[in-house]
Amino acid sequence: MGSSDDEESASSLTDAHRFFLQGIMAGGTLSEKDVEELFSAAKETYKYRQTTPLTDFVETINKALSFLYMQIRNIASELDGEKFYGLINTRADLESQKGTQLTLTEIGMFRKIMNAVIEASDPAKSKERDGIRVSEGSISVSAALEHGGNAHSLNERTLERLVQERWLVYTTPAHKRITLGVRSLMELKQWLEENYEDHVSNCLTCHEPIFMGEICQNNRCEVKLHHHCSKRWFTGNRERVCPSCKNVWKMR
Numbered sequence: 742m743g744s745s746d747d748e749e750s751a752s753s754l755t756d757a758h759r760f761f762l763q764g765i766m767a768g769g770t771l772s773e774k775d776v777e778e779l780f781s782a783a784k785e786t787y788k789y790r791q792t793t794p795l796t797d798f799v800e801t802i803n804k805a806l807s808f809l810y811m812q813i814r815n816i817a818s819e820l821d822g823e824k825f826y827g828l829i830n831t832r833a834d835l836e837s838q839k840g841t842q843l844t845l846t847e848i849g850m851f852r853k854i855m856n857a858v859i860e861a862s863d864p865a866k867s868k869e870r871d872g873i874r875v876s877e878g879s880i881s882v883s884a885a886l887e888h889g890g891n892a893h894s895l896n897e898r899t900l901e902r903l904v905q906e907r908w909l910v911y912t913t914p915a916h917k918r919i920t921l922g923v924r925s926l927m928e929l930k931q932w933l934e935e936n937y938e939d940h941v942s943n944c945l946t947c948h949e950p951i952f953m954g955e956i957c958q959n960n961r962c963e964v965k966l967h968h969h970c971s972k973r974w975f976t977g978n979r980e981r982v983c984p985s986c987k988n989v990w991k992m993r
């Protein structure tokens with residue numbers, strides 16, 4: 742701290758940047774639409790006239806925050822590709838959420854559900870759905886509730902809170918199955934990669950961890966793509982073959 746580099750990056754923040762950062766801090770996990778509105782409000786309020794794109798504007802803030810190990814990060818939901826933003830601690834692990842974001846009970850339940858979701862994402866457990874090979878990467882809500890270790894109604898409340906805070910998300914409208922939510926994907930990315938490196942794989946095109954998605958039809962190939970990434974990747978004239986083994990890639 743205090744090097745000329747830090748001072749330079751901190752002073753490169755305008756009032757518009759600070760306004761934007763405060764909005765992100767207050768908002769928890771924000772949708773892309775919320776963030777675009779916040780960006781417009783920041784520019785209008787402080788007569789910020791540069792035509793900086795949102796990504797560069799955020800990058801300037803992230804440079805200033807880096808020595809605090811904080812960062813504004815965005816991640817696409819595995820369900821539909823919708824983007825979310827949040828301010829995260831780049832050194833976060835599950836334990837560091839204790840007291841600040843999650844109670845001990847919530848962490849205990851979350852950890853067991855997370856382990857079960859990771860297990861369910863193993864390519865060996867892939868399923869055939871609508872003619873394509875998928876990684877379900879989710880568990881049933883009844884199984885999730887058994888991981889609570891308390892009375893059923895308390896487990897239900899804990900689960901609801903984990904969903905509300907976007908640590909978990911229901912994968913079906915009927916709330917039958919559950920997987921990791923955008924908050925987990927954002928906050929725990931590094932931690933998951935370091936602690937579960939043999940069990941958590943990344944999507945071949947967006948390089949983010951992947952639990953739910955499509956797997957190459959070739960049983961010897963473990964390439965995975967999120968549903969929205971596969972759609973984007975194969976849009977246009979690109980051949981529908983696995984980017985790695987060139988096996989035909991079936992889409993839903």
Ligand SMILES: [Zn+2]
Nearest residue numbers: 944947967970
């Ligand atoms: Zn992806």
Ligand SMILES: [Zn+2]
Nearest residue numbers: 957962983986
């Ligand atoms: Zn392949």
